[in-house]
Amino acid sequence: MMMNCCGLLTANKEPVPLKSVEVELEVRAHVATVVSTLNYENKEDKPLEAVFVFPLPGDAAVCHFSAKIGQTEIVAEVKEKQKAREEYDDALSSGQQAFLLEESDQSPDIFSLSVGSLRPGESASIRLEYVTELAVQADEGLRFCLPAVLNPRYQPQGSGGSGGSNVQMTSVPASLVPYSLSFSARVSSPRPVSKVESNCPLDALQYLNTEQTQATVKLAAGHKFDRDVELLIYYKDAHQPTAVVEAGQASAKPGTLMGDPVVMLSLYPEFPQAVMSSVTSCGEFVFLLDRSGSMDGARIKSARDTLLLLLKSLPMGCYFNIYSFGSSYEHIFPKSVEYSQKTMEEALKKVEEMQANLGGTEILMPLKHIYSQPCIPSQPRQLFVFTDGEVCNTKEVINLVMKNSGSHRCFSFGIGEGASSALINGLAKEGGGHAQFITGTDRMQPKVMQSLRFALQPAVVDISVKWDLPKGVSVTALSPPITALFQGQRSLVYGQLTGKSSEAAEGCVTVKYSLAGHPSQNQVHFSLTPAEDTGLLVHRLAARTLIRSLEMEERERGREQEEGVKKKVVELSVQSGVSSAFTAFIAVNKGDGEVIQGNLVRRNVPTPRMMACRMPMMAMANSFPSCPPGMMACSMGRSVRSCPPVSESCLPKQPPRDPLLQLVSLQKASGCWVLDPALAAALGKTSEEVEKSKPASVNQEVWATILALIWLHGFKMDAQEEWELLAMKAVSWLRAQNAPCVTECVEAGNALLGFNVQKDALGL
Structure with a gap:
């Protein structure tokens, strides 16, 4: 695997053909459709190939891709990935314009867009549409994140644009990003919208009706695309279970996923109060903390404060250990120890000394080590992972958690801008836990303590979903089986409905489970009449869910079966028009037939980057030719040994400790x-x-x-x-x-x- 440097561009940097980005978000209850328009212009005197590597939410389903050049619009088709790449290369070599959009082989939240041959002076407008589920936060807000920051990750060979080997991620400080962003959102829900908050300045929320169930909101003008845009949407009484039935596509064959109606259920289990008050007092709590260079400063301090609160909140009689990782990993105890005054003090002493000084982000090795430790009888293992989530081998890491999902629950925390949503959500989903994102000035502690409360809830076991449907209607489950339920946290279930029933027919879904030895159940009744005007939103989300499950299955199988699963994914992806790991969107302009003259120049479009970027020191020195060796290492959270000595008197004084943490520490x-x-x-x-x-x-x-x-x-x-x-x-x-x-x-x-x-x- 090679590491492609995301070198900072110099003052005379290569021109960037991306001029502006416009984003329109439509939220319906807890799902969203996002339409992004990227406007390019070639200001050079030779034809250009532009490559733009950018992040999307990890569970997004890209479902439309088109390009407009002058008055000509070309709509892309979904094809098997290798075929699409060959078609793209063929089009370029025969002088035609072509566009290729593909998901990274390593991480499902990174896409690369190759814009093939823009003539000198020519403009192109590219429209990209995706659908996504919005995650429920601890405070019941629904979180939408438009990632602006693609922190550098190890970029493996063979996952790139034309021919696949050389997608470089260039990134520049956000202040130099030469394109602008406009962003607007429309929210509609069966329940009133109580508020919309953001980490970026917003214009005032505008209600569109007296019931306040529809509203619009815009990003204030002049936003520099220097951080993720995070929206938190709050509804009144959000905790009601709901069901949406969406009619099939008229042009698709009945009996296929796109041809049949699809139902989306959102379930909010409510557990009996008697069980909830008996918080478990056992468990093996394993904390895994990222100490890579980019965690330096406020992030590592906040993580240390959080570990203090966690360690003080653990129940007597449980077991615990703390691991930390970067390029290598360390643990406080050789194996998990019983929680006592002595072990707690020993751990806190080590936590106090923790710095962000362990280099890169190699999370796989410590995870393997944790899973190699035998579980402690009658102490269920609970893993807490804290990372700023910049790894290349996302799929491999999630796979490992999935393989060990029977022996533990995994709670994940994405810290800071650019934390990979595919990694953070994937860890929690496959580990039967809960994911949280901590950005901007958010305090980490409330979110982490919320997850500890979940971890202290008795594990829900024997979960089953039973469908009761009228005669003549059958259901195919499209979601993987539910493996985790938490009090008041939403679970989404998709089902394909085949067959016909009378007009006013109703269906019912019962979720049964056992909680601390008590059998429990929750029920949702719903009408089989399709909702008006949802487009194919539910179908695409359902297809995406099924595609993701099949992709996970493919990685588990032997070579023969693997091909069968891959074929199934490609068929489903092509049929539904939704992106997958094995397909790509390809559009070729077969327009006026005028062949583009001259050699193509390849340009990598820089993505904005926060300053805490991680890169090899050699690359750093090249990026800052005027910087004395060793100085750079200091400011980037690297080994301080290479810094010039600093006298005691000019070291900053330690700020006084927060009074709450002061009391808690005692x-x-x-x-x-x-x-x-x-x-x-x-x-x-x-x-x-x-x-x-x-x-x-x-x-x-x-x-x-x-x-x-x-x-x-x-x-x-x-x-x-x-x-x-x-x-x-x-x-x-x-x-x-x-x-x-x-x-x-x-x-x-x-x-x-x-x-x-x-x-x-x-x-x-």
């Missing part, structure tokens, strides 16, 4: 706090004040623990989701002490700290 593994000067300081009091206010008959640890709980409830209610689990642990510890005078303690604690927190609010 909690013992058992859940209690100890009465000492450090606790008094964290509470903002002197040791004398704290000692003097203690009721006489109360032991010191009970008093210290009650004070800490009052401080959390009084000062930090806005961050409750971050400390809720460790507070529950403190309350359990207090109950186990059977301490007298709890009421007196709470009153004295309120008087000392100046609050009025009720005893039952503390859970005592």
Whole structure:
């Protein structure tokens, strides 16, 4: 595998033919259609071939690709990948214009677009359409992300444009990106849209009807495409299960996926309260932290703070270990250890020292090592992966997680701009866990603690989906079997409906499962009458789901069966017009027959890049010819050894620690706090004040623990989701002490700290 450098372009950089990008987003409930128009112009005096490598959401289904040159529009067809590449090369060599769009062989969220032969002075407008499901976030918002940043990844040979070997990813600092972006969204839903938020400035939300179920929103003018555009869409009462039936395509044969109606169900399981309150107190918690160079600065600090909260929130009696990786990997303990005061302190000491100094992003080896460790009886394994997600071998990594999905649940966190959605969502989906994205100024802690709450839920087992349909109608499931259910988290299920029924017929789906030994079920009834005017949105998403399942299956099979599965994927992809790993979109302009004269010049169109880019040092030195050797290494989070020595006095002072983390860091593994000067300081009091206010008959640890709980409830209610689990642990510890005078303690604690927190609010 070669590493293609994403070298920064110099001041006299090659001209870029991409002029502007326009994006229109249409959201219907929790699925979206995205139309992107890329406008090119060749300002050079020779014909150009432009190659543009760009990211799309990992589960997007590209379903339309066309190019307009002058007044001529050519619509691309989906063909087997090798055939499409040959057709593209043939067209170029015979002087015709051609366009090729293909998914990377290594990662399903990277596409390359080859624009073949733009004549000098000529413009081309390329229209790309894709459909995608929107993931539900911990706070119930639906997340859409338009990736602007394609962080450099290892680019393997043989996955490129013409001939396939030389797709280079050039990337430039965002301030130099020479094209503009316009972005608008239209949202419609059966339930009112309560708000739309973004990490980029938006114009005000405009409602289109009095029920507020339809709205439009636009990106404010002047947006520099310097980061992902993230939209979070919130509906009122989002937790209702829904079903949409979409009519088949009139021109397709009945009995085929595109010819039959398809139903999309969104399920929101609600678990019995009795089961939910009995949080599990066992498990093997394995934390895997990315310490590659691009995690430097705020990212690694936030990860360290998060590990502190996680370690304090773990239940007594569980097991844990912490791995970290870059080009190599390290672990704190040779194998997972029982959680105790001693092991927790040892781990925290090592966490404090962690820096982003381990080089590249090689996640496969540590994962293999974790899976090679035998599981601990009656301690279900829960894996937490933190990464900024810039790996080339996405499919290989996800495959490994899938192979081991029977022995663990995997919770994944994409940190910062450009984290691969294919990697982060794939890890969680195949590992039966939950994925979260942490971008911009988001605090990592609330999202991670939400996932820990999921990990502490008892695992749902024996999940089955049963369809009840009228006589004469049968269903083919198009989604892989559901492997994970979490309280209030959506699961999507697609089914192809074959046969005819009476007009007002109804169907019903029952999801049965067992939770902590209790059999449970949820039901959804739905009308078989197709919805108005959904286009082929549901069919394309269903085709994409089936294509992805088959691709996973193909990687599991032997050579003979592999060919059969591949053939099935190609047929399905061509029939549905949806992209896959084995097909590509090809468009050839057979127009006026005028042959393009002159040698083709190949240009790689740079994608914007955040400064924390990872590349070999040789390439870095070439990119910064004026930079003294060793200086660059410093600013890019590389080994500090090559930096000139810095005197102590000019090192930045450590910022004071966040008061919440200060208090949390003093909690013992058992859940209690100890009465000492450090606790008094964290509470903002002197040791004398704290000692003097203690009721006489109360032991010191009970008093210290009650004070800490009052401080959390009084000062930090806005961050409750971050400390809720460790507070529950403190309350359990207090109950186990059977301490007298709890009421007196709470009153004295309120008087000392100046609050009025009720005893039952503390859970005592």
